[in-house]
Amino acid sequence: MRILVVEDEPGISSFLKQGLEEEAFAVDVADNGKVGLELALSGSYDLLLLDWMLPGFSGIEITRQFRKEFPSTPILFLTAKDTVDETIVGLQSGANDYIKKPFHFEELLERIRVQLRSKVGEYEKFTLGPIELYTDRHQVYKNGEEVQLxxxxFALLEYLLRNKNKVCRRTRIIESVWDIHFEYNTGVIDVFINSLRKKLDLQKDEDYILTVRGVGYMAKEK
Amino acid sequence: MRILVVEDEPGISSFLKQGLEEEAFAVDVADNGKVGLELALSGSYDLLLLDWMLPGFSGIEITRQFRKEFPSTPILFLTAKDTVDETIVGLQSGANDYIKKPFHFEELLERIRVQLRSKVGEYEKFTLGPIELYTDRHQVYKNGEEVQLxxxxFALLEYLLRNKNKVCRRTRIIESVWDIHFEYNTGVIDVFINSLRKKLDLQKDEDYILTVRGVGYMAKEK
DNA sequence: CTTTCTGCTAAGAAGGGGCTTAAAATATTA
DNA sequence: TAATATTTTAAGCCCCTTCTTAGCAGAAAG
Incomplete structure (x- = not known):
């Protein structure tokens, strides 16, 4: 996933670049609107991250021009203050979401992920003890041998691994894996956990998928 | 942290209530705009979560009226469709953020946390001597080692830690942790205090959970 | 010191949640 | 359409959690 950051403050842009690269995004940075727009129009980005106050073209102009060519590429913009006006203009001119400075990186990440959720993720690999999971190839291995899921x-295991070492509540699991948002009273999760444990052939000492009674499940590294 | 949910669909509102309560928010629900506004104006909430399409007053009206009295309480609204217009009107009338239905609960939580971040600190972590408790992950540690509760x-310990250095009356504990609001004559609390002390392996010099004879208990930092 | 009260602790009963299995419903493939 | 695979529902079982109970120990009151 390629992201273009257009931001004139070097401190912020390098912070963003570094942070996003740690999350396995490919990041380019432009420090003014003119260069930013040129790069954006090259068409090789999956998401734009725009500062709103920029030398050269402003965020609005970049958004308007870019939208003509690329109607579906998500645009996220950074607003300096809590001014509603900026936000409104931004959304009207075609941006998808905004985030106020100062922001927490986790939040930015979450909003980026929301926007990219429709697009297919790049290559991602998760591990849990002897278990490996590749999101792109849709394959799972245990001790190097492929396990057919x-x-x-697969979706359930992926969710657990994405939240490794965290307790996953049943309601969250049902929401993310089954896309059931507003009610739940079913035993599906249990059944699938059961078949996961079976297919992964987890022995007694391999308690990688723990049940947290009354709460949910947890993929836990030893 | 108290949250008011104004939402007419019972399925959604009960889902929200349950989910938010799992995250340790206190949640009240109103199923129409009129009652919603009345409750909101009572002033005892830290955040409003408004459905935009409501019987009685609409979200806009609630926002406008509420803003006159409470300029700083965050308002988050739920929009049904991906219409920019609704969003714009919402933000113009004084809301702080919006989220599109159907949404992922994680995302809603993140946005709520962002709004409350200024009010309250980061993620919720409570400590008591060598004991750490994380509300979101549902985990407790003593001296860095996880303790299975x-x-x-967990709920009892969380309650005591939320009221650290304050005497907690038995009646309050029974109300908050067991949701029993009428009178009580049971020994459950004692039993659970006992198992807490055991599981936390409190030594004689580690008197973190004190008994206040005739009143209740207190989690006390030394 | 004795009595009375309150909390501590252990053991067992009651209840609920999760595991497992089989069968029904649904989706996929030939 | 039939055949097959996947997903979901449902039910019985077992075990863990929760709650009750009761005897005991220690504090407060007389």
């Missing part, structure tokens, strides 16, 4: 089994 | 044990 169905779609839902 | 059941739901009720």
């Amino acid at each position: 169905t779609q839902k089994e | 059941t739901q009720k044990e």
Whole structure:
């Protein structure tokens, strides 16, 4: 996933570049609107991250011009203050979301992920003890040997691994994996956890998928 | 942290209530705009979560009226469609952020946390001597080692830590942790205090959970 | 010192949650 | 359309959690 950051303050842009690269994004930086727009129009980005106050073209202008060519590429903009006006203009001119400075990096990440959720993720690999999971190839291995999982089994395992060492509540699991948002009273999760444990052939000492009674499940590294 | 949810669909509102309560928010629900506005104006909330399409007053009207009295309380609104217009009107009338339905609960939580971040600190972590408790992850540590607690044990410890250095009356504890609001004549609390002390392996010099004879208990930092 | 009260602790009963399995419903493939 | 695979529902079982109970120990009061 390629991201273009247009931001004139070197401190912020280098912070963003470094942080996003740690999350396995490819990041380019432009420090003014003119260069930013040129790069953006080259068409090789999956998401734009624009500072709103820029030398050269402003964020609005970049957004307007860019939208003509690329109607679906998400644009996220950074607003300096809590001014509603900026926000409104930004959304009207075609941006998808905004974030106020100062922001927490985790939040920025979450908003980027929301925007990219429709697009297919790049190559991602998760591990849990002897288990490896590749999101792109849709494959899972244990001790190097491939394990055949169905779609839902895979999705559930992926969710647990994305939240490794954190307790995953049943409600969250149902929401993220099954996309059921507003109610739940089913035992599906149990069934799929069961088949996961079976297919992964977890022995007694391999307690990688823990059940947290009354709460949910947790993929835990030893 | 108290949150008011104004939402007419019972499915959604109960889902929100449950989910937010799991994250340790106190949640009230109103199912129409009129009651919602009345409750909101009572002034005892830290954040409003408004559905935009409501019987009675609409989200806009609630926002406008509420803003006159409470200029700084964050308002988050839920929009049904991906219409920029609604969003713009919402932000113009004084809301702080919006989220599109259907949404992922994680994202909603993140946005709520952002709004409350100025009010309250980061993620919720409570400490008591060598004991650490993380509300979001549902985990407790003593001297860095995880301690396995059941739901009720966790809820009780969390309550005591939220009221650290304050005497907690038995009646309050029963109300908050067990949700029993009428009179009580049971020894449950004692039993759970006992198992907490055991599981936390408190030595004689580690008197962090004190008994206040005739009143209740207190988590006390030395 | 004795009595009375309150909290501590252990053991067991009651209840609920999760595991497992099989069968039904749904989706996919030939 | 039939055949197959996947997903979901449902039910019984077992075990963990929760709550009750009761005897005991120690504090407060007389």
